[in-house]
Amino acid sequence: MEKYMDADKRMTAAEAVGRFVNNGESFVFANCLYSMPLALTHELIRQRKKNLMAFQQGGIEEIDQLILSRVIDRVVMAYNFRAGGPRIVTPLDRAIKEGQVVVEEMTNHTLLSMMKAGAMGYPFLPVLPGIKVTDVVQQKGFLGDQRFAGIKDPFTGRDMLVVKGYNPDFALMHVQRADKAGNGQLWGAMINSKWAALAAKKVILSCEEIVDTDVIMSSPHLTIVPSHKVCAVVHCPWGAHPSEVLGHYDYDFPFRALFFGFCANPDAATMWFDEWVHGVADRQEYIEKYVRKFGRDTLEAFRARPFKSVPADYGSTFSLEWDERGYSKSMGMNMEEFVAMLDGKGALIDGN
Amino acid sequence: MATKYTIQELIVSRAAKELKDREFVVIGQGIAMAAGVLARKTHAPNAVILTEAGLLGIDPFKVPLHIADPTCTRGFTYSCDMIDIFTTILNQGYVDVTFLGVGQIDRYGNMNSSYLGEPGNYATRMTGAGGAPEFIGYAGRAILTMSGGTFVEKLDYFTSPGYLDGGESRYAAGMPEGSGPSVLITTRGVFMFDKVTKEMYLAGLHPGVTVDDIRAEVPWDLKIADRLETTPAPTEEEIAILRNFAPDVTMGRKLQLEVVMKQVFNLLSKGA
Numbered sequence: 066m067e068k069y070m071d072a073d074k075r076m077t078a079a080e081a082v083g084r085f086v087n088n089g090e091s092f093v094f095a096n097c098l099y100s101m102p103l104a105l106t107h108e109l110i111r112q113r114k115k116n117l118m119a120f121q122q123g124g125i126e127e128i129d130q131l132i133l134s135r136v137i138d139r140v141v142m143a144y145n146f147r148a149g150g151p152r153i154v155t156p157l158d159r160a161i162k163e164g165q166v167v168v169e170e171m172t173n174h175t176l177l178s179m180m181k182a183g184a185m186g187y188p189f190l191p192v193l194p195g196i197k198v199t200d201v202v203q204q205k206g207f208l209g210d211q212r213f214a215g216i217k218d219p220f221t222g223r224d225m226l227v228v229k230g231y232n233p234d235f236a237l238m239h240v241q242r243a244d245k246a247g248n249g250q251l252w253g254a255m256i257n258s259k260w261a262a263l264a265a266k267k268v269i270l271s272c273e274e275i276v277d278t279d280v281i282m283s284s285p286h287l288t289i290v291p292s293h294k295v296c297a298v299v300h301c302p303w304g305a306h307p308s309e310v311l312g313h314y315d316y317d318f319p320f321r322a323l324f325f326g327f328c329a330n331p332d333a334a335t336m337w338f339d340e341w342v343h344g345v346a347d348r349q350e351y352i353e354k355y356v357r358k359f360g361r362d363t364l365e366a367f368r369a370r371p372f373k374s375v376p377a378d379y380g381s382t383f384s385l386e387w388d389e390r391g392y393s394k395s396m397g398m399n400m401e402e403f404v405a406m407l408d409g410k411g412a413l414i415d416g417n
Numbered sequence: 418m419a420t421k422y423t424i425q426e427l428i429v430s431r432a433a434k435e436l437k438d439r440e441f442v443v444i445g446q447g448i449a450m451a452a453g454v455l456a457r458k459t460h461a462p463n464a465v466i467l468t469e470a471g472l473l474g475i476d477p478f479k480v481p482l483h484i485a486d487p488t489c490t491r492g493f494t495y496s497c498d499m500i501d502i503f504t505t506i507l508n509q510g511y512v513d514v515t516f517l518g519v520g521q522i523d524r525y526g527n528m529n530s531s532y533l534g535e536p537g538n539y540a541t542r543m544t545g546a547g548g549a550p551e552f553i554g555y556a557g558r559a560i561l562t563m564s565g566g567t568f569v570e571k572l573d574y575f576t577s578p579g580y581l582d583g584g585e586s587r588y589a590a591g592m593p594e595g596s597g598p599s600v601l602i603t604t605r606g607v608f609m610f611d612k613v614t615k616e617m618y619l620a621g622l623h624p625g626v627t628v629d630d631i632r633a634e635v636p637w638d639l640k641i642a643d644r645l646e647t648t649p650a651p652t653e654e655e656i657a658i659l660r661n662f663a664p665d666v667t668m669g670r671k672l673q674l675e676v677v678m679k680q681v682f683n684l685l686s687k688g689a
Contacts, residue, residue: 097499099470099485122499123547125483144547146483149674150565151533151541158542170531172546173469174503181500193508195554195592200531200575201546224591254485255498256470315488319684322677358688372491 066232066266066294073245074298078108078347081269081297085235086114091139093120093180094127095238095261095268095290096305099254101127102239104304104348105271109237110134111342120233121145122176122257125308126324129156132166133334134342139207141169143176148325156328169206172196175213175228177257182230184263189214194226202226235296236265239305240289241312242280243272247295250287252374253311262290271299273313283379303352314367320355422651424604425669426659427623428562429455430651431602432516435560439463440513441506443552448562449516450480451663458658467506469548471497480663484548503548507555510593515556517549519563519601521572524617524637526561526579526598526610528553529572536573550577554592558599565670566603568635580615587615606631607648611640621646 076084086092086109096102106127109117117137121128123144131137133156147155160166171179175192182190196202202213211229218225238258240251249270251258262268268290275298281288307317327337345351356364387393391400398406407413422430425448432452436442438461444453445468454477457464467473470485474494481489497505506512520543521529530549534540553559554577579598580587588594597615601608607621618640619631628641651659659666665673 097470097485098483099487123483123485142545144545145542147542147544150670151543155542158540161539161542168542170545172550173499173548174551177499193503193551193555195578195590196550198575198578198581198590199546199550201550204574252496253487254470254472255496256485257499259498260500309482309486309488311487316482316486318482318677319680322681323684326678326681359684360687363684363687369488 068293069247069267069296070293071246074247074295075245075275075300076297078105078271078299078301079112081105081299082108082112082114085267085269085296086112086117087234088115089117090234091118091120091231092235092237093233093261093265094122094124095236095258095265097122097254097256097258098125099256099308100239100241100251100305100310101125101308102237102271102304103127103306103308104301104351105237105239105269105299106130107342107348107351109136110338120176120180120231120261122173122261126321129328130324130338132156132160133328133331134338135165137166139167139169141171141176141179141208143171143173148322153329156331156334159331167207169208169212170201170204171212172201175201177260178228179212179231180257180264181260182228183232184260185230187230189227189229191225191227194224197226231264233265234267236262236268238262238268238290239271239301239310241272241310242274242276243270243295243298244276244278244281244292245298246278246292247290247298248278248281248288248292249290249295250281250284251289252287255289258289262294265294267296268294269297269299270295271301271304273302273304273310275300284377286377301348304348306352311369312371313369315369317367419650420653420656422656423667423669424623425564425666426651426656427648428564428602428604429659429663429666430655431607431648432560432562433459433655435600436461436464436514441465441467441511442514442516443467443469443502443507443512443548443556444516445484445518445547446481446486447518448564448666449518450477451659451666452516452560452562454480454662455655455658458662459655467502467512469499469502469552471499471502473497473502473506478662480666503551507551510557512552512555513557515552515559517553517559517561517577519561519566521567521569522561522563522601523569523572523579525581525583525615526601526617527572527575527581528561528577528579529574531576532574534573539573546576553577553579553598555596557596559597561598561601563601563603570636580610583615584613605634607646609642616640618642619645621648623648624650
């Protein structure tokens with residue numbers, strides 16, 4: 066795996082997707098339902114990326130958006146929200162029927178285990194075997210045999226079910242805060258984020274807020290992805306709208322429903338994309354458009370009120386081995402006595 | 418005169434009675450979450466609600482939009498991830514109960530939440546498996562609710578394991594002894610599973626429903642319990658809790674869609 070060591074990886078979403086995404090690659094959403102990287106997703110659409118393969122744990126609108134704009138042609142998925150009952154034909158239904166997209170069905174546990182195995186550098190991982198009787202295992206999609214296999218537990222001889230590890234080419238991820246180098250911090254619903262981000266060969270990270278590295282240093286338990294995995298950091302307030310981000314905003318239900326209203330037929334969907342994706346340069350313009358169209362009050366109504374976590378105290382005595390008088394409490398001597406002790410014991414080498 | 422109730426309120430109130438105090442219950446959104454919260458607010462205050470997104474010990478003040486919605490609760494006691502939930506929690510036997518909604522179900526409680534139509538040429542992709550197969554596979558028991566789903570002789574797609582072919586077949590396939598669906602609550606009645614054959618039978622009727630109404634919906638020769646319970650109407654207290662906590666669930670999906678569409682028109686009229 067390549068290490069990304071630049072101290073400052075800040076760039077625009079357009080630059081990040083332009084530099085790090087190639088047609089035909091595989092990617093994973095390193096969020097699921099919560100804090101969705103929708104600004105980055107829209108950038109894939111805006112740049113008209115093609116033939117991508119998505120690993121999608123669970124989602125609401127992003128798969129329909131990528132299908133309608135013909136960005137993806139393969140999806141490995143466990144759950145996708147369905148607007149309306151079985152009589153409604155969704156973009157996903159239509160795309161499967163017309164062969165525009167092929168789908169590999171997984172469960173939440175087995176799909177994320179594929180990512181966890183990939184993240185750990187293991188070829189496969191055991192999963193709960195009860196599902197081997199179901200069509201999820203029995204019916205094979207475009208990955209064929211490269212998903213599930215049966216093996217024997219080498220210690221007990223019992224039958225086990227395993228999944229193959231995968232390393233997607235990149236991950237899209239949205240978090241509350243990150244430093245310039247890309248140490249990304251997420252809280253709320255951890256769901257698939259850690260394993261999806263660590264499985265990917267690189268992470269394109271967007272965040273609500275850029276913070277000093279000091280903030281990261283005092284709260285490392287919140288770091289979900291370390292900077293060496295991150296190739297780009299995109300400062301992007303409202304970057305997950307209309308999904309929710311704790312400490313920033315709740316989900317915007319009417320705006321979501323508006324999209325699902327438009328995607329009932331493909332021509333209307335084109336109008337939605339022209340307005341909210343191609344008609345704006347980036348997320349900032351999208352939000353400005355939202356405010357112009359629906360009013361600032363409509364947007365501000367979703368703004369989170371604070372509910373602060375009690376800070377963890379990472380304090381210690383911060384005392385040096387040698388205090389200000391040159392005395393070591395742990396050894397009970399000063400520097401002069403220490404050197405004399407080394408000399409007396411014959412531990413010092415005369416290199417001359 | 419008793420307070421009038423909606424069919425969703427009846428289902429939620431009946432489902433809530435299945436949860437015991439101090440149990441661990443995995444829940445998604447909608448009817449199932451409303452039932453879990455109602456139980457906690459009435460007879461099961463120490464039940465622990467968790468979702469597969471890694472939220473354990475949530476105390477929801479509104480019905481979450483989805484399993485990873487942390488805006489429904491002011492904090493929670495344990496923040497872990499989805500792998501942790503399926504392995505360190507579920508696989509270690511801590512999950513007593515799972516609530517699941519049903520798309521298609523057969524006589525042994527096997528379920529489909531993936532595809533509708535002819536195999537190989539499906540018309541509809543439903544939500545997909547999500548966490549259902551493992552939860553029904555490994556939780557102590559499963560409480561099923563169905564509104565809008567169907568009984569079928571053969572599933573269009575086999576997503577989640579109930580009692581497989583009945584008898585001991587589920588346990589022979591490796592799922593924990595004693596686990597499996599314990600009850601199914603639909604818009605018309607309550608169904609349970611025979612202790613030996615594991616075949617579903619009718620155990621109770623909602624007020625005003627007849628056995629013939631039920632038979633009309635079930636394509637096989639359904640067995641009927643000797644004594645049928647009548648589902649008790651939700652109490653005033655339960656109705657008040659539900660309308661405050663979960664008005665979306667109370668009104669059901671069809672009315673909810675109407676209300677949402679009205680909100681969308683309001684949004685659009687701001688833009689006009």
